[in-house]
Amino acid sequence: MTVETKPSNVNDSNQEAEPDQLLDDEGNKNPPVKKTSSSTGLKVFLAALSFSYFSKALCGTIMKSSITQIERRFDLTSSLAGFVDGSFELGNLLVMAFVSYFGAKLHRPRVIAVGSFAMALGCFLSAMPHFFMGYYKYETASHSAASASLNSSTNPCSLHQDVNDTVLEVSRAGCEKEPSSYMWIYILLGNMLRGIGETPITPLGISYLDDFAKEENVPVYVACLHTVAMMGPMFGFLLGSLCAKLYVDIGFVDPGSITITPQDSRWVGAWWLGFLIGGAASFLSAIPFCFLPKSLKKPEEAKKDKAAHGLLENTGAAGNKLSPEKTKPRKWSVMLKDFCNSLKKVLGNRMYFTFLCCSLLQFNSFIGFVTYKPKYMEQQYGQSTSKSNFLIGITSLPPVGLGIFVGGLIMKKYKMGIIAAAKFSFIVSFLSYAIGLLHFFVGCDNLMVAGMTVSYEGNPIPYHNNSLFSECNSHCKCASNVWDPVCGANGLTYVSACLAGCDTSMGHGKSTVFHNCRCLEFSNSWTGNNSATLGQCPKGDDCSRNFIYYTVIQIIGGFCYALGVTPSYILVYRCVQPELKALAVGLFTLLTRILAGIPAPVYFGAAIDRTCLKWGSTSCGRRGACRLYDSNANRYVYLGLGALLRGPSFLVAIIFYTLLKKHFQNKSSRPVENGQEDAAPNKEDNCKVKEHLPGSSDAENESSI
Numbered sequence: 001m002t003v004e005t006k007p008s009n010v011n012d013s014n015q016e017a018e019p020d021q022l023l024d025d026e027g028n029k030n031p032p033v034k035k036t037s038s039s040t041g042l043k044v045f046l047a048a049l050s051f052s053y054f055s056k057a058l059c060g061t062i063m064k065s066s067i068t069q070i071e072r073r074f075d076l077t078s079s080l081a082g083f084v085d086g087s088f089e090l091g092n093l094l095v096m097a098f099v100s101y102f103g104a105k106l107h108r109p110r111v112i113a114v115g116s117f118a119m120a121l122g123c124f125l126s127a128m129p130h131f132f133m134g135y136y137k138y139e140t141a142s143h144s145a146a147s148a149s150l151n152s153s154t155n156p157c158s159l160h161q162d163v164n165d166t167v168l169e170v171s172r173a174g175c176e177k178e179p180s181s182y183m184w185i186y187i188l189l190g191n192m193l194r195g196i197g198e199t200p201i202t203p204l205g206i207s208y209l210d211d212f213a214k215e216e217n218v219p220v221y222v223a224c225l226h227t228v229a230m231m232g233p234m235f236g237f238l239l240g241s242l243c244a245k246l247y248v249d250i251g252f253v254d255p256g257s258i259t260i261t262p263q264d265s266r267w268v269g270a271w272w273l274g275f276l277i278g279g280a281a282s283f284l285s286a287i288p289f290c291f292l293p294k295s296l297k298k299p300e301e302a303k304k305d306k307a308a309h310g311l312l313e314n315t316g317a318a319g320n321k322l323s324p325e326k327t328k329p330r331k332w333s334v335m336l337k338d339f340c341n342s343l344k345k346v347l348g349n350r351m352y353f354t355f356l357c358c359s360l361l362q363f364n365s366f367i368g369f370v371t372y373k374p375k376y377m378e379q380q381y382g383q384s385t386s387k388s389n390f391l392i393g394i395t396s397l398p399p400v401g402l403g404i405f406v407g408g409l410i411m412k413k414y415k416m417g418i419i420a421a422a423k424f425s426f427i428v429s430f431l432s433y434a435i436g437l438l439h440f441f442v443g444c445d446n447l448m449v450a451g452m453t454v455s456y457e458g459n460p461i462p463y464h465n466n467s468l469f470s471e472c473n474s475h476c477k478c479a480s481n482v483w484d485p486v487c488g489a490n491g492l493t494y495v496s497a498c499l500a501g502c503d504t505s506m507g508h509g510k511s512t513v514f515h516n517c518r519c520l521e522f523s524n525s526w527t528g529n530n531s532a533t534l535g536q537c538p539k540g541d542d543c544s545r546n547f548i549y550y551t552v553i554q555i556i557g558g559f560c561y562a563l564g565v566t567p568s569y570i571l572v573y574r575c576v577q578p579e580l581k582a583l584a585v586g587l588f589t590l591l592t593r594i595l596a597g598i599p600a601p602v603y604f605g606a607a608i609d610r611t612c613l614k615w616g617s618t619s620c621g622r623r624g625a626c627r628l629y630d631s632n633a634n635r636y637v638y639l640g641l642g643a644l645l646r647g648p649s650f651l652v653a654i655i656f657y658t659l660l661k662k663h664f665q666n667k668s669s670r671p672v673e674n675g676q677e678d679a680a681p682n683k684e685d686n687c688k689v690k691e692h693l694p695g696s697s698d699a700e701n702e703s704s705i
Helices: 005-016 018-026 031-073 078-105 108-131 156-176 184-198 201-212 215-245 271-286 300-312 323-327 332-347 350-371 373-381 385-413 418-441 518-522 541-563 565-574 578-597 599-609 631-666 677-692 698-702
Strands: 486-488 504-506 513-515 532-534 612-617 623-629
Touching: 031 078, 031 108, 031 184, 031 201, 031 215, 031 271, 031 350, 031 373, 031 385, 078 108, 078 184, 078 201, 078 578, 078 599, 108 184, 108 201, 108 271, 201 215, 215 271, 215 385, 332 350, 332 578, 350 373, 350 565, 350 578, 350 599, 350 631, 373 385, 373 541, 373 631, 385 418, 385 541, 385 565, 418 541, 418 565, 418 631, 541 565, 565 578, 578 599, 599 631, 623 631
Parallel strands: none
Antiparallel strands: 486 532, 504 513, 513 532, 612 623
């Protein structure tokens, strides 16, 4: 937001030295040495900034890929987990205005270094709870059986009869001493600190490049930054996939004693490992900035252009040199008044306001969709967290990156103006929306859980009429609040071996097999053996086929959506006056984070919580994370909420397009003023006027606050 303010200060200082520079140009100067040094410094800065972009994208993706693991580890609801995820935007907003405005007046590379160190500290803080919480004790009804001898046989029914009351008393006693109930706050604070640290990287990094690089090279450098940044999410999801495969207490717990698999809804991977790796990357990215100078020499060509420009100015140029001194003692009251006037102009622009409303609806849908996408793939299609993250990194991100690149090429090839860009963006966005509606038809049916989604005979039952207790398990005193599912040989999932009426169990760990399960005899037309194995039954072949369709729809829809990203970004600052571009972009970023980045994960999570069929329970007896969702309701809520948000945005987009077309077609003189294709020369003229005519409007000088 300070890109316009800072260069003006640099240019002002350079103006005072212009006569000396002109004299030196005629004599023997040593520009080659300084130019080489400047080129080397700029390359080092570009490399360091690229790695910093990669690191911040990596850390952000690690948080997204670990949100399900964090939810299970800390027994959080989806809405609370969404609030933890949104704390990053909150931290970003706390210092955005301060860093963007005052950071440009300081040593920018060192400010970026401080931000990167803060990001690293935030990642380490997020991982810290793992080392203070003790081992993860997942919810199970057979701890005693798991600790028994490998050759022994235990009775799940008698196990509960004998120790149920004792276990309850012990768990309540341990609950009073359990310190991990609020350890998730450290993750929230770490995520917020990471948001604070990321704030200076983009505005100060881009402004530094813009100040000291050749003008024709700046777009190339920015493209390089965004290309490298796209690698961050890909590596982040792949790293999240690897960490999710590893058990949370890897290296400290015997893998043979674990009775759950990565497909289980109680499984928690090594979520903390990703934060440590991301923190290390952020720490390394900060080091080069500590040794970079505050400023570099402008390329020699730029100096000569400035000198020639000074000669061609009228004789009043000498008086203009005094302008910086006159503008320095600006009062805060005057600055605030100018800022309010500029803000009023931007928000009073009907085109900008309607585009902002359209974008807010789009971003709310997009952010909520991305945050819970891994969770949706797990619950709807029975995929593990590891596989979900892997597929997102491989199948979703590359098409998006390719779509952004192709969209830019299309704009360049066909030389799109602002009206053509708006039309193109609307068409591809609506096409993506229409393709996304196909997701409603490629879902999976509910998991067949006896007593919850189907009766013990295997017939579908309404959720409100469910009952976990039946005649087949009446001889057992089973706990109804425990989720320790077993898969019967008849294809039904039972909440626990006790509720399946099993009399004996053999084996150890994941290989435990339960026999003589009476409830299997109740199943319609079942004549096989009455055994059950640990874990819920896998979903059918139809579900696997629908998951392939879902992936294909995601690839095509994501590519179409990404095609309109570049045109949409152009529209943000093309529909306002040139001197208000910085404020328009900054305000756009601010409002989208406040009204979309923070609330969307919360209310999406709250809606998803409403579809939970079976809540887990903590050692204290309180409600934990959700273990089983109603697949149909989950699909309609998750996809439907996103569709309801995006649908009205297209109506607003039509209003925006109408205003845009009316404005630029009926008033042929306005496009140049508002920055259409041929506005580049006029933009340069405006900049020159601001340099040499300090009496220009204060709103122009302060629009970048």
